[in-house]
Amino acid sequence: MTRTELSTIGEFGLISRINQQFTPQLSQTIKGIGDDAAVIDTGTDEYLLVSTDMLVEGVHFDLSYAPLKHLGYKAIAVNVSDIAAMNGIPRQVTVSVGLSNRFSVEAIDELYAGIQAACEAYKVDLVGGDTTASRSGLVISVTALGVVEKSKIAYRNGAKPNDIICVTGDLGAAYVGLQLLEREKREFLENPNMQPELEDKSYVVGRQLKPEARTDIVYELQDAGVIPTSMIDISDGLASEILHLCTQSGVGAQVFEENLPIADETYLANDEFKLSPLTGALNGGEDYELLFTIQQSDYEKIKNSPHISFVGFMTNQPDQVELITKGGGRFPIQAQGWQHLSK
Structure with missing residues (x-):
């Protein structure tokens, strides 16, 4: 079996490869992979927006200089940014964390203090998530939910010459x-x-x-x-x-x-x-x-x-x-x- 290294196609090549394997089956799925957020029709005059991002220690942040409180805030902000990029308003977030035993209860309190500060700043509710053990450092995965009026949504593919x-x-x-x-x-x-x-x-x-x-x-x-x-x-x-x-x-x-x-x-x-x-x-x-x-x-x-x-x-x-x-x-x-x- 031929082995292709991920580095040869990169992140966007991988996303494209995954996207080619999946075609939305439900009429409510207006936009799937390929924009800042997925777009779902809820049967009202607004679309539901859904976006997920993951922050991995050693890849996206370094705890030798990134305070946990700032990191918690950033984890929310970068996901809320994806909702804003659809011209939408964020409403809820879920937060999942992978933790090693080197983190104390007080350290996790500090992380979630930053998450709480961001939730207050962006007027979003933390409504769920998951916690699990990690053998490779701290992992934070956030899913952001938002809304946008159907007539005001902005995709990546709408630009015209002279815009x-x-x-x-x-x-x-x-x-x-x-x-x-x-x-x-x-x-x-x-x-x-x-x-x-x-x-x-x-x-x-x-x-x-x-x-x-x-x-x-x-x-x-x-x-x-x-x-x-x-x-x-x-x-x-x-x-x-x-x-x-x-x-x-x-x-x-x-x-x-x-x-x-x-x-x-x-x-x-x-x-x-x-x-x-x-x-x-x-x-x-x-x-x-x-x-x-x-x-x-x-x-x-x-x-x-x-x-x-x-x-x-x-x-x-x-x-x-x-x-x-x-x-x-x-x-x-x-x-x-x-x-x-x-x-």
């Missing part, structure tokens, strides 16, 4: 925050008496350890009367996500470097590592901002929003997804973010 590409917040901070934390960990291992040098780095470190889901944008768009033509959250980097929208919508894109939102704190932190802030913005990931497209006629409704940047537009050339640099150069956008299931 405006929008990004919330700022990009690349979580990536450079991770670089700082990894640097401090290395230095601590070499000298356990050292003190962390993270003064004035609270913004970028916080963006890594305790990201926020942009549910506020869902309400803002609703109040403005704007329904995105396509939408996705930025978990694997802007480049990866814009390629998802283009591939599923059958369009191309032009993204302008000068319009990408990058915070001053991110620029300063990148200087320490001699890194390009553009690299983190395009490929860093874990920003959990929203990337979406709107019709040009909706631009006037949100053009003054302090939370939204207009970074480019979709085109009718699906084979051309380009970054336009400040100097006028054109470069194909390629997904070079974190590769799941790599060797």
